[in-house]
């Protein structure tokens with residue numbers, strides 16, 4: 001069939017999704033950390049927002065992991081693998097940024113992830129002709145861009 005994605009391509013695409021899964025898992029953990037440890041006058045807003053975000057990320061990691069499985073690879077599933085594969089940085093243990101910095105850091109991570117996912121989407125689309133995976137990636141990147149806008153708007157000082 002024309003445009004069918006061969007197995008070799010599927011494995012390469014799955015490999016490409018691994019660092020995205022790791023980033024999503026790291027961001028999930030960071031949003032939980034901030035949800036638990038935020039203090040300040042934006043407590044209620046951000047405490048709830050971070051919860052919304054980690055709940056969404058919990059669904060996202062599942063989507064990405066199961067896409068990796070669909071294309072024939074095992075999904076990374078240990079903290080060690082996630083830390084090795086992710087480009088995002090965690091806080092040092094016991095280090096809690098102030099509420100503005102928490103929102104900014106989460107926003108910056110979403111911004112980075114949206115770019116990384118868009119780049120992966122382009123590769124998947126152009127190199128492998130896999131519109132289905134590309135479409136999923138673009139949809140995720142679009143949502144993440146919206147989170148960047150909202151978080152940036154919350155902390156804008158004017």
Ligand SMILES: [Fe+2]
Pocket residue numbers: 035051
């Ligand atoms: Fe909670």
